[in-house]
Structure formats: structure tokens, C-alpha cells
Amino acid sequence: MAGVGSACLTVGLLTALYAVGASVYGAITGRRGWVASGRRAIYCLAALCVAAFAILESAFLRSDFSYALVAEGSSTDTPTFYKVTAVWATQDGSLLLWATVLSLFASAVLFLTRHSLRDIAPWATAVLGCVAAFFLLLMVGWENPFDTLAVPPPEGAGLNPLLRHPAMMIHPPMLYTGYVGFSIPFAFAIGALVTRRTGADWIRATRRFALIAWTFLGTGILLGALWSYSELGWGGYWAWDPVENASLMPWLVGTAFLHSIMVQEKRGMLKVWNVTLICATFTLALLGTFLVRSGILDSIHAFGASTIGVQMLVFIACVIALSVGLILARLPDLRSEARLDSLLSREAFFLLNNLVLVGLCLVVLWGTFFPLISEAITGTESSVGPPWFERIVTPLALVLVLLSGVGPVLAWRRVTASALFRLFAAPAAFTAVALVVLLAFTEAAKSVPSLLMFSFVAFVLAVVGQEFWRGTSARRLVTGEAWPQAFSRLFGRNRRRYGGYLVHAGIAVLFLGVAASSAFVDQRDVRLSPGDSIRVGDYDVTYVRATARLGGDDGGTGAPISLGAVLKVHRGDQAFTLHPSRNYYSTSDPSKGAISRFFEGEATSEVDVRWGLRRDLWLAVRPDLVSLEEPIARADREFADSPGRVQAFVISTLARLYRDNPPPAAFRAIVSPLVAWIWIGGAIAILGALIAAWPSPEARLRRVRSLYAARVGRELTRA
Amino acid sequence: MEFAIALVALTLLIAVVVTGPLRNKAGAERPSTTRIEELSAAKEAKYREIRDAELDHRMGKLSREDWRAVDRELRGEAIEILRELDRLEGRSVDGR
Numbered sequence: 178m179a180g181v182g183s184a185c186l187t188v189g190l191l192t193a194l195y196a197v198g199a200s201v202y203g204a205i206t207g208r209r210g211w212v213a214s215g216r217r218a219i220y221c222l223a224a225l226c227v228a229a230f231a232i233l234e235s236a237f238l239r240s241d242f243s244y245a246l247v248a249e250g251s252s253t254d255t256p257t258f259y260k261v262t263a264v265w266a267t268q269d270g271s272l273l274l275w276a277t278v279l280s281l282f283a284s285a286v287l288f289l290t291r292h293s294l295r296d297i298a299p300w301a302t303a304v305l306g307c308v309a310a311f312f313l314l315l316m317v318g319w320e321n322p323f324d325t326l327a328v329p330p331p332e333g334a335g336l337n338p339l340l341r342h343p344a345m346m347i348h349p350p351m352l353y354t355g356y357v358g359f360s361i362p363f364a365f366a367i368g369a370l371v372t373r374r375t376g377a378d379w380i381r382a383t384r385r386f387a388l389i390a391w392t393f394l395g396t397g398i399l400l401g402a403l404w405s406y407s408e409l410g411w412g413g414y415w416a417w418d419p420v421e422n423a424s425l426m427p428w429l430v431g432t433a434f435l436h437s438i439m440v441q442e443k444r445g446m447l448k449v450w451n452v453t454l455i456c457a458t459f460t461l462a463l464l465g466t467f468l469v470r471s472g473i474l475d476s477i478h479a480f481g482a483s484t485i486g487v488q489m490l491v492f493i494a495c496v497i498a499l500s501v502g503l504i505l506a507r508l509p510d511l512r513s514e515a516r517l518d519s520l521l522s523r524e525a526f527f528l529l530n531n532l533v534l535v536g537l538c539l540v541v542l543w544g545t546f547f548p549l550i551s552e553a554i555t556g557t558e559s560s561v562g563p564p565w566f567e568r569i570v571t572p573l574a575l576v577l578v579l580l581s582g583v584g585p586v587l588a589w590r591r592v593t594a595s596a597l598f599r600l601f602a603a604p605a606a607f608t609a610v611a612l613v614v615l616l617a618f619t620e621a622a623k624s625v626p627s628l629l630m631f632s633f634v635a636f637v638l639a640v641v642g643q644e645f646w647r648g649t650s651a652r653r654l655v656t657g658e659a660w661p662q663a664f665s666r667l668f669g670r671n672r673r674r675y676g677g678y679l680v681h682a683g684i685a686v687l688f689l690g691v692a693a694s695s696a697f698v699d700q701r702d703v704r705l706s707p708g709d710s711i712r713v714g715d716y717d718v719t720y721v722r723a724t725a726r727l728g729g730d731d732g733g734t735g736a737p738i739s740l741g742a743v744l745k746v747h748r749g750d751q752a753f754t755l756h757p758s759r760n761y762y763s764t765s766d767p768s769k770g771a772i773s774r775f776f777e778g779e780a781t782s783e784v785d786v787r788w789g790l791r792r793d794l795w796l797a798v799r800p801d802l803v804s805l806e807e808p809i810a811r812a813d814r815e816f817a818d819s820p821g822r823v824q825a826f827v828i829s830t831l832a833r834l835y836r837d838n839p840p841p842a843a844f845r846a847i848v849s850p851l852v853a854w855i856w857i858g859g860a861i862a863i864l865g866a867l868i869a870a871w872p873s874p875e876a877r878l879r880r881v882r883s884l885y886a887a888r889v890g891r892e893l894t895r896a
Numbered sequence: 897m898e899f900a901i902a903l904v905a906l907t908l909l910i911a912v913v914v915t916g917p918l919r920n921k922a923g924a925e926r927p928s929t930t931r932i933e934e935l936s937a938a939k940e941a942k943y944r945e946i947r948d949a950e951l952d953h954r955m956g957k958l959s960r961e962d963w964r965a966v967d968r969e970l971r972g973e974a975i976e977i978l979r980e981l982d983r984l985e986g987r988s989v990d991g992r
Binding site for chain 1: 897898899900901902903906907910913914915916917918920933934937938941944945947948949951952954955956957958959962966
């Protein structure tokens, strides 16, 4: 079936190129048959990519090591759960995922717009076809996921142990769906520029896709942070790693785009901003893919220096050149249809919001590429670390949170000064009370940025609460409905507005967690023997005993050996135990002995966390295997040629040796206040985005009616 | 061999599918149909703006004078869209 998969990619490439040619020809000559043919080619491309993906997944699930990719990234003892995800853990597989998701999204948007945007859609089809063709060319030419081995090995290398985590199962598809999703509004923006149809039509057609892409990208970023927190053993969730930054940048600019298009929809303003923002978002999405796969920057995500770095750079350069050229050429068509009526208006604050978001992106961009820039100029590679990022990002983040509270209060066009006072009085009072409480009853004053953030978060939540209250009251005045009914009807009929407010509230709560867990974290790094105790935060932690487990680790990752600890924890009248451990995976390195290869391969930290709404207690252990070095070396000599079950017995004996006579182990204990609110805030924001993206039932019904009306008109003409 | 057979078979299949619209001319759309779709979407967006402005006024964000001015402007824009829609759908001013 590898041949069939490979044929799907080759035919897919030809189909994508046909889609480009047919759509452009149809657009130029006005021959709708060719436009429809180009659109069908995209549908066929989706079918081919799905088929190829299914063939590859099947190979992973069957552990068919004749596929080079399966031999490289999976093994017979990889749990099924992770065999599925192993497809996109590899470069070739991730390219196929990109192409598949892109073709499915493209098919969806072209199907939905098949009766509209008749000028723009063909050009959008051509752009989407180009992007798909590029990724297919990468696979066909350089990184074919269906390459086979002449002599399949009996066993595969296995999935990178770092990736054996549930969050990692869906982190890449979420990110890629986000990256790919932004190609839809990008393609239609290019189509709008080419055809000079620079009104709001292309925005209306693609707004939901942009919002869905933003949601998926945000979810992917959040899952990545969760994975970092619970898997990497350092206790943090964001390290300003280049690949983390690469996903954050398109998300920031995408956020600006989502706000800015509202201004164009309502007022016909910020047209240049919008096309520039979406081109920048898509370019940054490609850059994100490039950074992950090129190995050009040091990163925990550097899963492979690759052969496609140059090609991606060339493609990114072409995208930038096309975007800049078109925008400059169409500047006269991008003139605003209206002017700013007042600085005290939602439009003005959205523009300010955009400036802050783009500023944040530029800061992150500079910090991420600084190693390359410094090497190019000075010859030595320097880098900037988290302190640099935090110093510059923190004030911008504070302004952003504050603006997210101001924007919802303002009306479009203008708000009078007297109305401003009335609208801000209650949230300002709530914020003042919150500030007093924080100063009087907490240690928040020890960190001024955190204190400010907490106050601004209180402001945002008060504003959102006020919006819901006033909106429900206004509806009740007119309809006489009861509070719950008025509230749900208000929400249901204004999903974009109130879904958006929920997103603001979620982001504010997320920043609350970030501020608290950053400024008030308590961390201890110690070496403990059984019986020793430490105090971290308000917790008394006692190392009770060591543990050793062979196979069947708690996380279900398939680790052959797991060495850990049992720790008893007390806080007031609370008592519980935690079980951090370290998983050891075997290596196929031929220089290692038959026994030592089980102890000297990859190792991952399996932290244990006591999750809590007020604080988390996070614990990790690093067992000291020095005392086992000599027994392992002896076992390598004596049991090198022994049967597998004998070697397994020796390994279990060594593990028990560690468990029964453990040397002091290194522990990291962290108490992080309010970190759970990062995940909760993120979930609220995602929910708000999904609500905002959901079409209202009345709009759906009206659209269906108008479609039928149009159909009647068509059929009457034919008769 | 497997690759070659699959390549030829898939190419033929895709070619038949994508050339369908080129062979079937009857399904061609009238330009006005797509314009109707676009105007319908624009009408929905305008109605949403009118409702938003009314909600803003009820919530105290817009003064009565400002709301009336905005509402007048938005309703005027909606009427233009409806006129264009009626023209394309072959309806007269009195709805017949």
C-alpha cells in the first residue's frame, strides 16, 4: 500500500497544480466551467490526502516496519494510543497532516462559497492550490512519508518518550489546524486584492474560518504549555522557547486581525490593516512550521534538522513578495470608506489594541531570531532568555488586558463623556475594592506588575459582568422575560458579541494565573534520602521510600523501567501522598550493553501534581543511578548473550536493588499559586470563541430561505 | 509496479471527476444568483448592526440622538441593499 500512498501524493500534486491553472484560467476568461473544475480539483485533493493519511495511519497501527517512517517513529511496544499520534511526530507525517487539513479546510470554504464571491473565489482557489502544491512537492521531492526499506527491521526505534503524553496527542493537530486555518482568509484576501473587490464580502465569507483557526491555534498553544508543565520536569509552562514563540506570533497577529475586521465590516475602515494583518498571520504560520522543522534554532522542539529548510524559506519569501506587491499595487482600492468619528469609540480602541498586539509580536519576533541576527552581524551566537522577554512583554500585556476591559464598554462611532463616566463607574469601583482587598489581605503588593495585573483582571471581569447585566436588563425591559430566559435569549441572539466578551473574560483569568504563578512561585531543589523532610510553601514534604516498576507505568507510556518515590505531604489538617517518578526507555545504540541500554536511553520525568484552585504542589524526582553503575556493568558482561527472560530478571533485580537501597535522590518541589486558572481561563476563552463562531439559528434559516429563492429563480430561467 | 498502477488509475479517476463541469454546461450559474447571495449576506450583516446599535442605546452606551443618527444611516444602507435585492429577484417596489 506504500505505492498507493505515494501515488496519492503524486496525483495530489498534479491535481493541486491543475486547480491553480483551471481557476486562474476560469477567472481571467470568465468561463465558470473552469472555475467549477478547479474547485472540484480541490475536493479531489482532499480525498487523495485523506486516503494517503489513512494508509499511513494503518501502517503505524500495524507496526509495518517496511515503511521507513514507521521504523523510525514507532515500535511494537508503543501503546496503540501513541501509535496513532506517532504519524505527526515525524517531519514527513506532519507535512502530510498539513496538506490533509489544508485540503479539507479549502474544500469546506469553497463548498460554502460556491454560489458567492464569484470574482474572488477562483483566485482564492488558486492560492490554496499553490499552498497545497508546495507541501505536496516537499513530500514528493524530499520527505516522502511512504519511503520503504529494502530490509525492514524486526523492531522500530519507538516514539520519542517526550511525546508520550495525552496533550502531545492533540497538540500538533491543533497547532496545524490553526496554521492551516489562517490560509483560508489569506487566500480570499489575495483574491480580493487581485479582483479589487476590497469590501467586506471576503471578510464575511472567511471570518468564521479565521476564528476557528485562532481557536485551534490557541488550544494548541495551551496544550503545549500544559505538556511542558506536566511532562518536562522543570515545573514551568512557558520558556520563551523559539518554537513556543513561533506559535504565539501568528496567534497574536491573528487576534489583531479578528478585532480589526469588525471595524471594516461595520465602518469600511482599516482595509490596509486587515489585508496586511492576514498576510502577516499566514506568513508567521509558515514561519512557525519552518522553525519547528528546520532545526535552525535550538529548541526542545528541534525534532529534526531537516532537508526542507531552504525550500520553506523560498516559499515564505514568495508569499511575502506577493503580499507586499499586491497591497502596494492596490492601495488606492484600500482607502477607508469612513473616518474615525471619535477617539472615544470602539474603532479607536481596536486600532490601539492592534498596535499593542503587533508590538508584542515584534518583540517576540526580535527575541526569537536574535541568535541568528547576532551571529550574522558579530559572528557569535547570542540569545535572549526569559528575563528579557518578561521585562518587555509584561508592560505590553498589562496594557492589553486593560484595553480588553475598555473596548466592550464603548459603542461604535462614539461615546459621550457623560456616558463614559456612567459606564465605567461600577467596574472602576469594583476594581478599587479588589485593589484594597489585595493590599490588605494578600502579599500581592510585593510584585507591582502582578498587583496591577490582578487589578486589571478585576476590571475586565467587572466590565464583562456589567455587559451581561445591562444587556439582560435591557432585554427584560422590552420583552418582560424572566432573568434566566432574557439572559439566554440575549446570549443566543448576540453570539458574536457575548461570545467575544466571554473570550475577554477567559483571557483575563488566564493572565491572572500567569501573574500569580510567575511572581509568587516557591521552588526548592534538594537532595533527600528516605525519611528526610523539606518545607515548601505551606507544605511539609517527607520522602518515605523509593519505588521501582517494570512495565505498565502509570502514564501508560510503555516505559520498561520506572524509578520513583513516595512522598507524604501535610498542610494543616490535609494529608496526601505524591508519586513522582522517572521513566527509562531502552535505546538501540549498539555501543550500549544488553542491560545498560535499558538504563542509559531516553528518560522522562513523570511529575506528580496536587492540582488545586488556589495553588498547585508540583513534584519531580531524579533518581541517582551512580550506585547501580557497577552492577549494571557487571550484568552487561555476564548476561550479554542470555535469553530475554533472564535479562528481564536481571533488570528487575537491579531495579529492586535501587528501591531497597536508594541513594539520595534529587527532588524539585514547586508551589505555584493560581496556576490552575491558566487552564480554566484558556478553556473559558475557547468556549467563548466557539460560541462566537456558531451561526445563529435565525441567520441559518434566512440563509436557507434565500438559497431556495435563488434556486427558484435559476430554475425559472432554465424552463 | 503498485505505484505505477495506482498512479495511472488515480489520474484517470481524478481527470474524469474534475472535467465534469467542463462537459456539463447546463449547470452554469447566472451572475445575478451569486450577487443575490452576496447581498443577502450583506443584508444580514446590516440587520445585525442595526440590532447592535439598538442594544448599545438600551444599555446606555449611545445617547438617544447618537442612536437615532446611527440608526437612520444604517437603515438607509439596508434599504439600498433591499432595493438591489428586489431588482435582482424581479420584485417590484410594492412587493409583487
